[in-house]
Amino acid sequence: MKLQKVDEIIxxxxxxxxxxxxxxxxxxxxxxYLPASALExxxxxxxxxxSQVYNVATFYSSFSLTKRGKHLVRFCDGTACHLRxxxxxxxxxxxxxxxxxxxxxxxxKFTFEDVACLGACALAPVMTVDSKYYGSMTPExxxxxxxxYKAEP
Amino acid sequence: xxxxxxxxxxxxxxxxxxxxxxQGKPCVAICGGTGCRANRGLEVxxxxxxxxxxxxxxxxxxxxxxxxxxFCEQGPLVVLLPQGTLYVSVTPDDVKExxxxxxxxxxxxxxxxxxxxxxxQRISRESDIPFYANQQRIVLAKNGKIDPTSIDDYIAxxxxxxxxxxxxxxxSDEIIDxxxxxxxxxxxxxxxxxxxxxxxxxxxxxxxxxxxxNGDEGDPGAFMDRSIMEGNPHLVLEGMAIGAYAIGSNQxxxxxxxxYPLAVENxxxxxxxxxxxxxxxxxxxxxxxxxxxxxxxxxxxxxCGESTALMASIEGxxxxxxxxxxxxCEKGLFGLPTNLxxxxxxxxxxxxIDKGCQWFADIGSENSKGTKVFSLVxxxxxTGLVEVPMGTTLRRVIYDIGGGVADNRKFKAVQTGGPxxxxxxxxxxxxxxxxxxxxxxxxxxxxxxxxxMDDRTCxxxxxRYFTKFLTKESCGKCTACREGLLRMDELLERxxxxxxxxxxxxxxxxxxVYVQTNSMCGLGKTAANPTLSTIKYFKDEYIAHVVDRxxxxxxxxxxxxxxxxxxxxxxCGKCIKGCPVExxxxxxxxxxxxxxxxxxxCGACREVCPFDAVVTM
Numbered sequence: 034m035k036l037q038k039v040d041e042i043i044x045x046x047x048x049x050x051x052x053x054x055x056x057x058x059x060x061x062x063x064x065x066y067l068p069a070s071a072l073e074x075x076x077x078x079x080x081x082x083x084s085q086v087y088n089v090a091t092f093y094s095s096f097s098l099t100k101r102g103k104h105l106v107r108f109c110d111g112t113a114c115h116l117r118x119x120x121x122x123x124x125x126x127x128x129x130x131x132x133x134x135x136x137x138x139x140x141x142k143f144t145f146e147d148v149a150c151l152g153a154c155a156l157a158p159v160m161t162v163d164s165k166y167y168g169s170m171t172p173e174x175x176x177x178x179x180x181x182y183k184a185e186p
Numbered sequence: 187x188x189x190x191x192x193x194x195x196x197x198x199x200x201x202x203x204x205x206x207x208x209q210g211k212p213c214v215a216i217c218g219g220t221g222c223r224a225n226r227g228l229e230v231x232x233x234x235x236x237x238x239x240x241x242x243x244x245x246x247x248x249x250x251x252x253x254x255x256x257f258c259e260q261g262p263l264v265v266l267l268p269q270g271t272l273y274v275s276v277t278p279d280d281v282k283e284x285x286x287x288x289x290x291x292x293x294x295x296x297x298x299x300x301x302x303x304x305x306x307q308r309i310s311r312e313s314d315i316p317f318y319a320n321q322q323r324i325v326l327a328k329n330g331k332i333d334p335t336s337i338d339d340y341i342a343x344x345x346x347x348x349x350x351x352x353x354x355x356x357x358s359d360e361i362i363d364x365x366x367x368x369x370x371x372x373x374x375x376x377x378x379x380x381x382x383x384x385x386x387x388x389x390x391x392x393x394x395x396x397x398x399x400n401g402d403e404g405d406p407g408a409f410m411d412r413s414i415m416e417g418n419p420h421l422v423l424e425g426m427a428i429g430a431y432a433i434g435s436n437q438x439x440x441x442x443x444x445x446y447p448l449a450v451e452n453x454x455x456x457x458x459x460x461x462x463x464x465x466x467x468x469x470x471x472x473x474x475x476x477x478x479x480x481x482x483x484x485x486x487x488x489x490c491g492e493s494t495a496l497m498a499s500i501e502g503x504x505x506x507x508x509x510x511x512x513x514x515c516e517k518g519l520f521g522l523p524t525n526l527x528x529x530x531x532x533x534x535x536x537x538x539i540d541k542g543c544q545w546f547a548d549i550g551s552e553n554s555k556g557t558k559v560f561s562l563v564x565x566x567x568x569t570g571l572v573e574v575p576m577g578t579t580l581r582r583v584i585y586d587i588g589g590g591v592a593d594n595r596k597f598k599a600v601q602t603g604g605p606x607x608x609x610x611x612x613x614x615x616x617x618x619x620x621x622x623x624x625x626x627x628x629x630x631x632x633x634x635x636x637x638x639m640d641d642r643t644c645x646x647x648x649x650r651y652f653t654k655f656l657t658k659e660s661c662g663k664c665t666a667c668r669e670g671l672l673r674m675d676e677l678l679e680r681x682x683x684x685x686x687x688x689x690x691x692x693x694x695x696x697x698x699v700y701v702q703t704n705s706m707c708g709l710g711k712t713a714a715n716p717t718l719s720t721i722k723y724f725k726d727e728y729i730a731h732v733v734d735r736x737x738x739x740x741x742x743x744x745x746x747x748x749x750x751x752x753x754x755x756x757x758c759g760k761c762i763k764g765c766p767v768e769x770x771x772x773x774x775x776x777x778x779x780x781x782x783x784x785x786x787x788c789g790a791c792r793e794v795c796p797f798d799a800v801v802t803m
Binding site: 050051052053054055057058081085088089092093094095096110111112113115116117118120121124125128148149150151152153154155156157159164166167168171172173 | 220221223224225258259261403404405406407408409412444445446447482483484485486487488499500501502503504505520561563564565569570601604635637639643651652655659763764766786788789790793
């Protein structure tokens with residue numbers, strides 16, 4: 034795996050170890066997950082232990098050590114969404130994709146995750162696919178939305 | 187953008203900008219907050235631009251994508267200025283009629299105006315709508331008026347005048363004095379007196395000193411800070427710069443949670459613009475005061491809202507809080523004196539410098555001064571952002587501004603303070619909302635989340651929800667929080683799944699008190715509040731779960747059975763269509779039936795039935 038991009042990202046933050054969290058965020062944005070070789074590179078260049086890098090990589094919920102699918106499907110389980118039926122949104126996504134939260138479909142098309150709150154509470158319950166928000170969701174609307182992505186080549 | 191190397195140049199620039207913004211020139215202000223964007227708000231804006239261009243009106247009518255207006259339930263929102271006509275739930279298909287009827291024709295499109303619930307009365311002026319009329323907007327005042335990506339807009343409405351006043355005419359101690367006398371207390375939840383914190387940091391030994399802005403806003407259901415950062419980022423920068431000058435700091439950080447990409451984007455734009463104008467950076471406004479701000483992004487951890495955990499994250503570690511025997515104002519970020527304040531706290535500072543400490547102290551209640559922004563969400567008619575003087579009652583916020591409980595259902599409780607807060611029943615609705623009174627009642631004001639619950643909310647399940655959230659978010663450092671919350675979660679799972687006993691409820695209360703008294707940080711110390719407050723005010727629901735094996739609200743699946751009341755059913759078929767597992771059958775004019783073997787108890791049928799025919803047992 035080419036690690037030049039990792040080096041460029043670290044350079045962007047002047048190689049300062051205090052920017053570890055944001056360095057990992059940029060690496061994840063580039064590769065869609067945190068490859069082990071990238072984490073080793075980060076530890077080596079920043080001059081910190083690999084265990085510290087993994088400590089950070091495994092502590093924060095937005096990081097993934099495994100490859101994600103093409104589309105990231107998230108259901109919001111913030112309090113407003115929870116009260117307005119996020120449970121049924123979760124159940125419908127699970128049923129439709131055939132995977133649990135934290136898993137990726139076998140064809141690598143979808144990864145299913147939960148999020149505590151997106152701050153779009155007026156639209157509760159909310160689902161996102163990548164950066165697109167879907168508000169006032171019902172199980173039927175979940176089916177319609179996911180069918181569109183499934184139909185993509 | 188022009189470099190502003192003196193307060194006089196800033197004022198001269200402001201005058202020119204105000205003159206260029208011709209009084210009375212029509213403007214279409216479209217809400218660009220996250221909620222309206224998610225609802226095709228930007229598509230509405232694009233449609234306006236295209237149509238005005240086609241009609242050769244682009245030079246005569248401004249279009250401005252603004253920050254969050256706060257009336258989120260009714261979005262996408264469009265306000266026509268200068269007349270102040272508000273259109274709600276606007277779709278791209280409505281734009282043509284608005285342009286033809288209102289912009290060209292000078293009339294109002296009645297069907298797009300706000301309709302008072304339960305009546306045919308329509309209100310076209312934004313300022314006349316009770317949701318807005320009953321608020322006192324100071325922090326959010328400019329959100330609907332400016333483009334947050336335009337420093338010109340911010341300067342035109344008076345921006346950076348307070349910074350110029352502070353750094354060229356006031357001494358540091360004088361500024362701290364004003365903030366102390368204003369009575370401003372931290373808006374992030376702890377309510378610590380801001381002036382006292384600034385003074386302690388100023389007096390601390392060590393250099394450099396840091397000023398931090400806590401934009402982590404992890405409380406589910408809270409989006410006040412998001413709307414301030416997205417909608418008026420310069421207000422936050424100006425507040426931080428004034429604080430940095432007073433404290434003796436030259437470096438600031440704004441920590442923004444991972445889930446707020448638009449806030450990060452708008453803050454970065456604002457920082458770059460301010461630097462280009464010498465309103466940030468070296469030699470601000472030609473003085474020898476320098477102040478730089480960097481953005482640090484969170485990566486998904488609720489505990490990072492705690493001050494020491496946030497600092498650990500900026501330092502490149504996982505966020506584990508530490509004991510504060512030594513306060514962070516003495517040894518904080520990188521072991522140096524650090525002042526951390528919440529987004530809304532910083533946003534209040536320019537107003538205090540502009541209008542004076544007495545002006546601020548005259549607003550609010552005895553020990554809680556100024557206004558507070560609340561995110562009013564849940565089972566309420568008018569979901570959105572509400573800014574009211576401290577001391578305003580829950581009833582006024584929920585009913586006079588919020589419009590009361592949605593779908594004509596019965597009020598059951600209001601949850602305040604996020605996962606650190608508690609649930610208050612109907613007989614506490616006349617409590618004034620401020621730092622002290624809600625805490626005395628067993629909840630807390632917190633950062634401003636206010637979640638309305640109706641008779642279809644199970645309070646035991648609410649306790650379970652918050653406890654489960656906190657078990658995931660606990661950093662794991664101290665035993666009481668880590669193990670205590672897990673035990674509470676197990677007990678609540680048993681109770682909500684029909685396997686609990688009255689002894690489990692008693693034990694739950696005991697463990698909750700143990701977690702409360704033995705945890706190190708704010709997360710752990712307040713984690714039991716949702717459970718303890720629901721046991722206090724809604725004990726009967728707990729009893730129903732463990733003695734009667736019944737969930738009165740019809741939420742806990744193992745304790746609920748859904749069926750259709752044949753006397754009420756009108757055979758409309760909505761439940762059949764809404765059922766995700768095809769568990770309902772029925773022909774026209776025949777009462778529908780739920781197949782209990784197929785039913786997954788999601789409650790979708792009850793939500794869609796217009797006749798309340800779906801009942802729970």
